[in-house]
Amino acid sequence: MNGLRIEWSGKAYGKNQRLGRSRYGGFYLNKGYRTFQETLVWQMVLARCQDPAWAGPFAKGIGVRVEVWVHGRRDVDSLVPVILDSLEKARIVDNDKHVVRLEVKKNSKKRGEEDRVVVCVGGRR
Helix, strand or coil: CCCEEEEEECCCCCHHHCEEECCCCCEEECHHHHHHHHHHHHHHHHHHHHCHHHCCCECCCEEEEEEEEECCCCCCCCHHHHHHHHHHHCCCECCHHHEEEEEEEEEECCCCCCCEEEEEEECCC
16 A cells, blocks of 8 residues: 655744734734645645545544654644644545554754655555
8 A cells, every 4th residue: 555645845833833923912823834734735635636545535544654854952743733634634534533643753954954844644444
């Protein structure tokens, strides 16, 4: 079985960075966060369309492996909900509660390099 592989290079936004505050005290959805999530969703949809076996959404036994290259002090646990929500929006899974295996690996990047996120989805049913 072939899995789906999605790659992102650029600033990776976590759930803690999704909201900004306007000068009048209100909140708005951060443009960078929205771009990050929308790009992930479109890359997932494109990868799904290229492989007819992934016509989903699937409701059982999805495994997800995430590999992230970020600055050493950055916390990666806020990226996981964004990635799982993107899987739902791309209709790869019905609900992220059906992800039965989740592996996250953090790698350090060098100063001046862009963040990088690689998501591999497999093990359905």
